[in-house]
Amino acid sequence: MISFSIMCLGLLFVVIGSVGIIRFGDIYSRLQASGVSDNAGLGLILIGLIVRGGLEMHDLALVILLFLLLLTNPIVTHCIARSAFIQRHTGVEEEE
């Protein structure tokens, strides 16, 4: 029951982040929607998988996966935003 609740909360974050990735206007808003909601939602889904069932051997691999995801996702988001900023991308939508 606790696992179900945590995974439902994580799925809510993931759906909100996907709507933000589709609907937002410029690259920095989309980066913020992606970076924040992916960390929260996918991290919550992995925590829900960890607390599901008893203490088993594959929980260690799930903890390593969660640590790796929470470590690498902000670094990648920062690298993309830095690249877009250095290239003098002004944030104005270029389509239309």
Add this chain to the structure above:
Amino acid sequence: MVAAEIVLLLSFAAVLYRFFRGPTQWDRLLAYNSASNRVIVILAIVAILTEQDIYLDVAIVYAALSFLGLVILARFTERGEGYR
């Protein structure tokens, strides 16, 4: 669990829309990052669901390799035209 997989696949389709539509190259990098994160979590759910722990090792290696490729691509595109 299966419903969680279905929701994650639908959000994966939403991210793929941004990948093929995206006006700039950074939108495509962002969509690649989000898509690989969703693939990692879908692999973890499949591993727990089918009781086969080998998929967790696949997910860990996939996370490391996608991080490496994304950092290399982002550092490469910040230098602009030509090689320096």
